[in-house]
Amino acid sequence: MSVLTVEEVRKSYGGVQALRGCTMAFAEGAVNGLIGPNGSGKTTLFNVMTGYERPDAGRVLLRGRDMTQATPDAVFAAGVGRTFQLTRIFPRLTVLENVHVAAQRRGLLGQLRRWTSGAEHERALEALDFVGLTRLSREPAGSLSYGQQKLLEFAFIMVASPSVMLLDEPAGGVNPTLLRHLAGRIKALNAQGVTFVIVEHDMEFVMGICDQVSVMHNGAALMEGSPEKVRSDPAVLDAYLGTDVSAAEA
Amino acid sequence: MSATDVSNRTATDSPASYDLPRTVRFGSLLLVVAALVVFPLVFTNPTITSVGVFAMIYLLAVSGWNIFSGYSGYIALGHALFFGIGQYSSAMLTSRFKIPAGWDLFALLPVAGAIAGLAAVPIGWMLLRVRKHTFIVLTIAVMFIFQLLAFNLRSWTGGSQGMQLPFPTWSGAYFNEPFYYIGLLAAAIALVTSWWVRRSKFGLGLLAIRDDEDRARSLGVRTTRTKLVAFAISAVFVGAAGAIYAPFIGSVFPQFAFDPSFDLALAVMAFTGGLGTLIGPALGALVIGSLQQYFLLQFGGANVFLIVYGLLFVLILRLLPQGIVPSIAARWRQWVTYRARNTPSTGVPPDSAPDVGRPFDVVLNQGGSA
Numbered sequence: 046m047s048v049l050t051v052e053e054v055r056k057s058y059g060g061v062q063a064l065r066g067c068t069m070a071f072a073e074g075a076v077n078g079l080i081g082p083n084g085s086g087k088t089t090l091f092n093v094m095t096g097y098e099r100p101d102a103g104r105v106l107l108r109g110r111d112m113t114q115a116t117p118d119a120v121f122a123a124g125v126g127r128t129f130q131l132t133r134i135f136p137r138l139t140v141l142e143n144v145h146v147a148a149q150r151r152g153l154l155g156q157l158r159r160w161t162s163g164a165e166h167e168r169a170l171e172a173l174d175f176v177g178l179t180r181l182s183r184e185p186a187g188s189l190s191y192g193q194q195k196l197l198e199f200a201f202i203m204v205a206s207p208s209v210m211l212l213d214e215p216a217g218g219v220n221p222t223l224l225r226h227l228a229g230r231i232k233a234l235n236a237q238g239v240t241f242v243i244v245e246h247d248m249e250f251v252m253g254i255c256d257q258v259s260v261m262h263n264g265a266a267l268m269e270g271s272p273e274k275v276r277s278d279p280a281v282l283d284a285y286l287g288t289d290v291s292a293a294e295a
Numbered sequence: 296m297s298a299t300d301v302s303n304r305t306a307t308d309s310p311a312s313y314d315l316p317r318t319v320r321f322g323s324l325l326l327v328v329a330a331l332v333v334f335p336l337v338f339t340n341p342t343i344t345s346v347g348v349f350a351m352i353y354l355l356a357v358s359g360w361n362i363f364s365g366y367s368g369y370i371a372l373g374h375a376l377f378f379g380i381g382q383y384s385s386a387m388l389t390s391r392f393k394i395p396a397g398w399d400l401f402a403l404l405p406v407a408g409a410i411a412g413l414a415a416v417p418i419g420w421m422l423l424r425v426r427k428h429t430f431i432v433l434t435i436a437v438m439f440i441f442q443l444l445a446f447n448l449r450s451w452t453g454g455s456q457g458m459q460l461p462f463p464t465w466s467g468a469y470f471n472e473p474f475y476y477i478g479l480l481a482a483a484i485a486l487v488t489s490w491w492v493r494r495s496k497f498g499l500g501l502l503a504i505r506d507d508e509d510r511a512r513s514l515g516v517r518t519t520r521t522k523l524v525a526f527a528i529s530a531v532f533v534g535a536a537g538a539i540y541a542p543f544i545g546s547v548f549p550q551f552a553f554d555p556s557f558d559l560a561l562a563v564m565a566f567t568g569g570l571g572t573l574i575g576p577a578l579g580a581l582v583i584g585s586l587q588q589y590f591l592l593q594f595g596g597a598n599v600f601l602i603v604y605g606l607l608f609v610l611i612l613r614l615l616p617q618g619i620v621p622s623i624a625a626r627w628r629q630w631v632t633y634r635a636r637n638t639p640s641t642g643v644p645p646d647s648a649p650d651v652g653r654p655f656d657v658v659l660n661q662g663g664s665a
């Protein structure tokens with residue numbers, strides 16, 4: 046059973062065809078890897094799946110429900126959280142405030158209460174502690190390093206407890222020790238039923254935590270399979286090297 | 296708490312505390328309140344107390360304005376609209392319903408505020424569909440539409456003849472004082488509201504909108520609703536300010552009720568003190584509001600002050616782009632960090648202390664939020 050499905054999705058920016066009939070399915074309850082050379086359309090696919098971009102053609106389905114025209118907030122409300130390749134945090138809010146933005150509070154009373162109150166606050170503190178940012182919780186988030194911002198974004202998506210998390214290069218700029226820690230957390234959340242789709246260039250990280258890996262090339266699906274299968278497939282290697290060659294020719 | 300044990304993590308390190316001690320904070324708050332309360336008792340000269348009344352009106356208006364514009368980063372330059380609605384509400388209600396001009400005048404304050412707040416809902420609903428810069432332009436346009444209405448709906452507003460308000464019944468020897476204290480009380484309510492908004496989840500949503508509206512929306516912040524509610528709250532206080540101003544002046548005219556320089560004043564006060572902070576705009580209102588009125592009474596002619604405003608604005612943007620309060624806060628945080636680094640007893644090795652000195656430049660250089 047797949048949680049997110051894209052069917053024949055196309056997206057162009059001017060003359061650039063970022064997605065050219067991409068069809069792909071991500072399994073529910075799995076840690077799905079999504080790899081591909083630079084510019085193969087991974088981030089664009091994320092944008093289309095989370096409502097940040099409208100595809101020119103094709104469909105996006107979330108557990109069978111058509112989400113092609115859904116707005117980002119509708120996608121989020123449906124339980125899909127995402128991080129950005131270039132982080133999108135709230136630079137002038139403090140680190141702690143950032144984590145609280147995504148904490149959901151229902152009803153009027155929830156809005157009127159102090160944001161540093163209740164179970165949400167416990168969760169926020171726990172998330173910050175997890176990514177090791179407690180010490181910096183009173184600093185403006187804009188003053189964090191790139192790696193720290195990546196972790197912060199992960200933390201605040203986590204606080205919203207989505208059922209699907211799309212992570213765009215979560216390992217970027219994160220130190221190896223913390224990266225192992227992050228991998229542990231992803232596995233733990235996955236054991237609780239959270240589905241992941243992870244775009245990442247760090248192959249060791251991808252092969253270490255993903256149950257299944259999809260490969261994109263030139264805006265379309267190239268292949269999918271277990272990490273071992275993908276790793277040893279000559280077509281994948283070709284795709285990575287081939288883009289380099291064509292880029293060099295251009 | 297998760298029982299994690301990553302060697303190089305510093306999860307147990309508590310964040311640096313930049314707060315002043317509680318006693319200092321409450322002490323200074325008490326002192327300021329006391330000073331504002333006794334001010335007209337000490338300076339009884341009517342010229343001085345009338346300056347005080349203007350300062351209170353601005354304090355009330357800018358504190359309300361800041362709840363929306365300061366926190367959300369949507370700089371409204373048409374709030375004179377609500378100032379005018381408050382003034383006309385006060386004038387119309389007193390004349391239509393023959394409300395005596397005693398203390399009943401002040402009973403109209405919440406009514407005028409509510410009218411302004413209600414008017415803000417459809418207006419905000421229309422204006423808040425556009426983003427920041429377009430929003431600024433549209434707010435000004437809508438204000439002028441209301442000015443035109445005030446000129447032309449003669450049977451209601453008296454057109455360019457304006458409207459007269461009844462003269463208060465209290466003793467002329469203490470004409471200013473009731474206006475002053477009502478203004479102070481209303482301003483205090485506005486500031487408490489602002490303080491509460493700042494600590495609520497609702498207020499956090501506003502601040503998130505200021506930083507990245509699309510991201511906030513995509514994280515479940517109901518951006519439209521949040522902006523609209525804040526817009527209406529701010530209109531209530533600005534409307535109430537108008538309902539103090541009108542009976543104090545004694546008349547209402549379209550060009551003074553819906554006056555763009557009122558918004559210029561609010562913006563300069565807020566930027567000077569520190570846009571989006573709780574006390575920054577209040578400080579700006581007390582200092583600039585008083586100075587403006589004082590100069591006006593001394594030298595006459597509001598136009599002189601417009602030039603001063605222009606110069607002041609340029610100076611502030613050059614020297615203190617963040618405003619007074621945030622600039623002081625930044626210095627204070629730097630000092631706290633510096634002290635923490637140079638005091639070995641804190642147990643934090645010097646090179647692992649958070650580097651808040653330079654990163655503040657990052658924040659500073661992001662400039663204004665508009």
Ligand SMILES: Nc1ncnc2c1ncn2[C@@H]1O[C@H](COP(=O)(O)OP(=O)(O)OP(=O)(O)O)[C@@H](O)[C@H]1O
Nearest residue numbers: 058061062063081082083084085086087088089090
């Ligand atoms: N907003 C945009 N405007 C114009 N072109 C775009 C835009 N977004 C993506 N593209 C183009 O679409 C193609 C796919 O980009 P995308 O960011 O999806 O690749 P990616 O697989 O995420 O690459 P990377 O691994 O480098 O992050 C690229 O050629 C890129 O230049």
Ligand SMILES: [Mg+2]
Nearest residue numbers: 087088089130
């Ligand atoms: Mg990408």
